[in-house]
Amino acid sequence: MSTKKSWKMKIDGERRDYRTVWMEDDVVCLINQLLLPHRFEIYRSRSYTETADAIKNMIVRGAPAIGATASYGMAQAVLDYDAGFDGFRAYLDRVSLFFHETRPTAHDLFHAVEYIYNKVIESGDITEAREKAMKESLKYADDSAVICKRIGEIGENLIEDGMNVLTHCNAGALACVDHGTALSPLRMAHYNKKRIHVYVDETRPRMQGSRLTAWELLQEGIDYSIIADNAAGYFMSKGEIDLVIVGADRIALNGDVANKIGSYEKAVVARENNIPFYVAAPHSTIDLKCESGRDIEIEERNREEVLGMWGLDRGEGRIHKISTSPGGSNTRNPAFDITPSEYVTAIITEKGVHRPDKIRKLRS
Amino acid sequence: MSTKKSWKMKIDGERRDYRTVWMEDDVVCLINQLLLPHRFEIYRSRSYTETADAIKNMIVRGAPAIGATASYGMAQAVLDYDAGFDGFRAYLDRVSLFFHETRPTAHDLFHAVEYIYNKVIESGDITEAREKAMKESLKYADDSAVICKRIGEIGENLIEDGMNVLTHCNAGALACVDHGTALSPLRMAHYNKKRIHVYVDETRPRMQGSRLTAWELLQEGIDYSIIADNAAGYFMSKGEIDLVIVGADRIALNGDVANKIGSYEKAVVARENNIPFYVAAPHSTIDLKCESGRDIEIEERNREEVLGMWGLDRGEGRIHKISTSPGGSNTRNPAFDITPSEYVTAIITEKGVHRPDKIRKLRS
Numbered sequence: 001m002s003t004k005k006s007w008k009m010k011i012d013g014e015r016r017d018y019r020t021v022w023m024e025d026d027v028v029c030l031i032n033q034l035l036l037p038h039r040f041e042i043y044r045s046r047s048y049t050e051t052a053d054a055i056k057n058m059i060v061r062g063a064p065a066i067g068a069t070a071s072y073g074m075a076q077a078v079l080d081y082d083a084g085f086d087g088f089r090a091y092l093d094r095v096s097l098f099f100h101e102t103r104p105t106a107h108d109l110f111h112a113v114e115y116i117y118n119k120v121i122e123s124g125d126i127t128e129a130r131e132k133a134m135k136e137s138l139k140y141a142d143d144s145a146v147i148c149k150r151i152g153e154i155g156e157n158l159i160e161d162g163m164n165v166l167t168h169c170n171a172g173a174l175a176c177v178d179h180g181t182a183l184s185p186l187r188m189a190h191y192n193k194k195r196i197h198v199y200v201d202e203t204r205p206r207m208q209g210s211r212l213t214a215w216e217l218l219q220e221g222i223d224y225s226i227i228a229d230n231a232a233g234y235f236m237s238k239g240e241i242d243l244v245i246v247g248a249d250r251i252a253l254n255g256d257v258a259n260k261i262g263s264y265e266k267a268v269v270a271r272e273n274n275i276p277f278y279v280a281a282p283h284s285t286i287d288l289k290c291e292s293g294r295d296i297e298i299e300e301r302n303r304e305e306v307l308g309m310w311g312l313d314r315g316e317g318r319i320h321k322i323s324t325s326p327g328g329s330n331t332r333n334p335a336f337d338i339t340p341s342e343y344v345t346a347i348i349t350e351k352g353v354h355r356p357d358k359i360r361k362l363r364s
Numbered sequence: 365m366s367t368k369k370s371w372k373m374k375i376d377g378e379r380r381d382y383r384t385v386w387m388e389d390d391v392v393c394l395i396n397q398l399l400l401p402h403r404f405e406i407y408r409s410r411s412y413t414e415t416a417d418a419i420k421n422m423i424v425r426g427a428p429a430i431g432a433t434a435s436y437g438m439a440q441a442v443l444d445y446d447a448g449f450d451g452f453r454a455y456l457d458r459v460s461l462f463f464h465e466t467r468p469t470a471h472d473l474f475h476a477v478e479y480i481y482n483k484v485i486e487s488g489d490i491t492e493a494r495e496k497a498m499k500e501s502l503k504y505a506d507d508s509a510v511i512c513k514r515i516g517e518i519g520e521n522l523i524e525d526g527m528n529v530l531t532h533c534n535a536g537a538l539a540c541v542d543h544g545t546a547l548s549p550l551r552m553a554h555y556n557k558k559r560i561h562v563y564v565d566e567t568r569p570r571m572q573g574s575r576l577t578a579w580e581l582l583q584e585g586i587d588y589s590i591i592a593d594n595a596a597g598y599f600m601s602k603g604e605i606d607l608v609i610v611g612a613d614r615i616a617l618n619g620d621v622a623n624k625i626g627s628y629e630k631a632v633v634a635r636e637n638n639i640p641f642y643v644a645a646p647h648s649t650i651d652l653k654c655e656s657g658r659d660i661e662i663e664e665r666n667r668e669e670v671l672g673m674w675g676l677d678r679g680e681g682r683i684h685k686i687s688t689s690p691g692g693s694n695t696r697n698p699a700f701d702i703t704p705s706e707y708v709t710a711i712i713t714e715k716g717v718h719r720p721d722k723i724r725k726l727r728s
Contacts, residue, residue: 037690199696202670202688204568204592210670210689218690225694226670228568229593230626234662234701237628262594264601269632298598306566306574306590309673311686320684322675324566325574326401326582330589332563337598 020174021060021069021141023134026079028072030060033174037215038312038319048077048095055102055109061208062175063249064144064282067108070099071140074116078126078133085126092117104297105258105336107250107287115140141177147282148179150350155185155245155280158353161194163242166232166270168201169260170212171247171280181247181280183216185348190222198224199241201232203260205305205333229262233269244270248281248347255341255356256293261334267343276345283349286359293338306331384538385424385433385505387498390443392436394424397538401579402676402683412441412459419466419473425572426539427613428508428646431472434463435504438480442490442497449490456481468661469622469700471614471651479504505541511646512543514714519549519609519644522717525558527606530596530634532565533624534576535611535644545611545644547580549712554586562588563605565596567624569669569697593626597633608634612645612711619705619720620657625698631707640709647713650723657702670695 021030028051032043043059045051051073054060060069077095081088099113119136123129159165169175171182179187189196198217203209210226217224227235235241244266250258257263257279270277290296308323341356348354354362385394388408392415396407407423409415415437418424424433441459445452463477483500487493523529533539535546543551553560562581567573574590581588591599599605608630614622621627621643634641654660672687705720712718718726 038687202568204566204594207688210693214693215690218693223694225696226689227696228625228670230568230624230629231696231698231701233629233632234625234698235696237702260594261592261598265594265597265629265633268597268636269629272632272636306592308675309686309688311672311688313684314687314691316684320677320680320686322673322684322686323402323678324571324673324675325590326579327678329574329578329582330587332589332591332595332599334595334598337595337601 019141019145019177020065021072021177023072023075023137026076028069028076030054030069031174032059033061033212034059037211048073048080049098051076052098052102055099058206062170063106063108063247063285064148064176064181065174066103066106067112067284068141068144068177070109071112071116071137073099074113075133075137078120078129081126088126088129089121092121103299105249105299107285108282111284112140144176144282145178147350148176148181148184151181151280151282151348152179152184152188154350154352155278155348156188156192158243158278159185159189159194159196164197164199164240166199166201166235166241166244166266167213168209168246168263168266169203170208170216172213172216174212174216175247181282182245183213185245185280186222187220190220196222198222199232199235200224200226201229201262201266202226203262204229205309207309208260232266236269236273236275241275243276243278245278245280248279248285249336250290250296251279251281251286251347251359252290252292252295253286253288253360254292255344255347255359257339257341257344257347258293258296258298258336259339261337264337264339267339271343277343278346278348279344280348283351286362293340296338298337299335301333301335303331303333306333383505383509383541384429385436385541387436387439387501390440392433392440394418394433395538396423397425397576398423400538401575412437412444413462415440416463416466419463422570426534427470427472427611427649428512428540428545429538430467430470431476431648432505432508432541434473435476435480435501437463438477439497439501442484442493445490452490452493453485456485467663469613469663471649472646475648476504508540508646509542511714512540512545512548515545515644515646515712516543516548516552518714518716519642519712520552520556522607522642523549523553523558523560528561528563528604530563530565530599530605530608530630531577532573532610532627532630533567534572534580536577536580538576538580539611545646546609547577549609549644550586551584554584560586562586563596563599564588564590565593565626565630566590567626568593569673571673572624596630600633600637600639605639607640607642609642609644612643612649613700614654614660615643615645615650615711615723616654616656616659617650617652617724618656619708619711619723621703621705621708621711622657622660622662622700623703625701628701628703631703635707641707642710642712643708644712647715650726657704660702662701663699665697665699667695667697670697
């Protein structure tokens, strides 16, 4: 059985039948995002621990994609279970914790793990649990794709013909099961023949903008320019950006948004220039346990990410990891930041376009 | 004759006798900034055209360093001149234009070229012109070093013991003849035993922060952390940055500042967080012909800078140029931006600490 379904990803000009993550029998399949845009390869994970590692090592990234991957990983864990069924709850608690510890910021991860946990935990026996795990993880991913499509349909109303749009990081199909969050309205606008141009922040340190967003837009034939993160403010001040749209890793009840490091700066500079700043994310990104952004744990990642970069030496055709700094340098490397709600024009979910001060009401 | 003098640069723990640029006979010597921090090499330019190319190709960069290099380059041109002396003015006009066209934004470049031009143009014969060119270019560089030292002494008063300071790009000794502009007050504070910690924006696309500022601070033993440009706002919002200090490539009469791309964003976010934003630059950076930042030409550089990066593969010990984006991507690559005076707390020159609205009066 395969859960692979099409969002008809265009690769090298040809529409092909891919999602960012799917399951074939008990194998979780992922587009390997560490190798893009240089190589398109499918990573196959044969156990839940391997799947958790794939999240941790960022073979897959992006909040909704991490969520779907974790739901499939939970299913793998249920399929793998071979002790007496009376130990099932303790086992599933351990597995849940294992997934929780891969990435601390994205709320979709916790949401997905909890979703599968609750679906399978009351099963009468392991056979029933296995059936449910397979069915529900597929449903979770399918729903995620439908939600992202709906975000695109709703968000497209904000995109006018001829607009220049800035996006930060990758909140595209690669960050989700399909369609994307921030990129979904842009994709939809493009399908509907609106002419748009996207400024793509390259998004140091991991370059999700220049590696992944640029790759997606290139495949779709959407016009774009990669810019250094430092240049976003310049183009805003020049009147060359009409709208900013980003994704979210977690949204607090007061409308504060955790997203890729740098989002906060873009939001502040956007407001200073009277440019609307939109956040697009599934409703599940809202964390009922978070009153405000202050409650959100910010992941600090490996210092190596700031000390250098990896990429393709085009002459050689080989990927190298290079250092761009003196050996022995200290770094700080927060992976996310908090954009306070006052800088957020609106949050686009599958339920509509919401002012950030309406989030609490929406979620309750 | 050599114009080499010490600022006692520390290299690999040992104080060595270097300036960023100096002249030995008719050879202009430059610390090759394309190879730092991976290799310390002196680039030797044997003609004024080669010196202009070294500016263009960024073997040397930083407004005051470009100025001093251009002054030595002008001297080389005078030394080279071998036609009849009656054609000297036309020759010098051509050479001046040649230097002007290397980099369009830094005002020090125009200032230095004009300085040497005016000093030698009224000479009675070529021998006198040559003597003046050598003497005055050395004086220009010496004065530049003295000015930067003075900026350090004045600016140090703003640096308190225990401060966390953010800087963008490299406005250090490597950007000048000696001492630096933005880094000069920090160096001075460190010499005077104030404990400081510097957040170093890596400064995409050319990484002058992680390559050059980090290297200088490491040599001096000043505590620092390299951060992705995207993370500066995060640390500001967390109260972890007390003061921002940057250099300038040109200052308009209304106090608007042209500096490395990204400076504008940092200034906006600093003001939003009530953090003082200082600009340190020689008085010569003020351009009498610029009423406001709108009059300043912004250089757009090579798209290759945004499409990838160069650096050291530490395993191999070789420098590679890597691509971090899909082939065929569009880019935009402005090298500088304008920070309107309203975001600038004060401008530190060798003459004092000035509110930006006092610049016009100061210069007149």
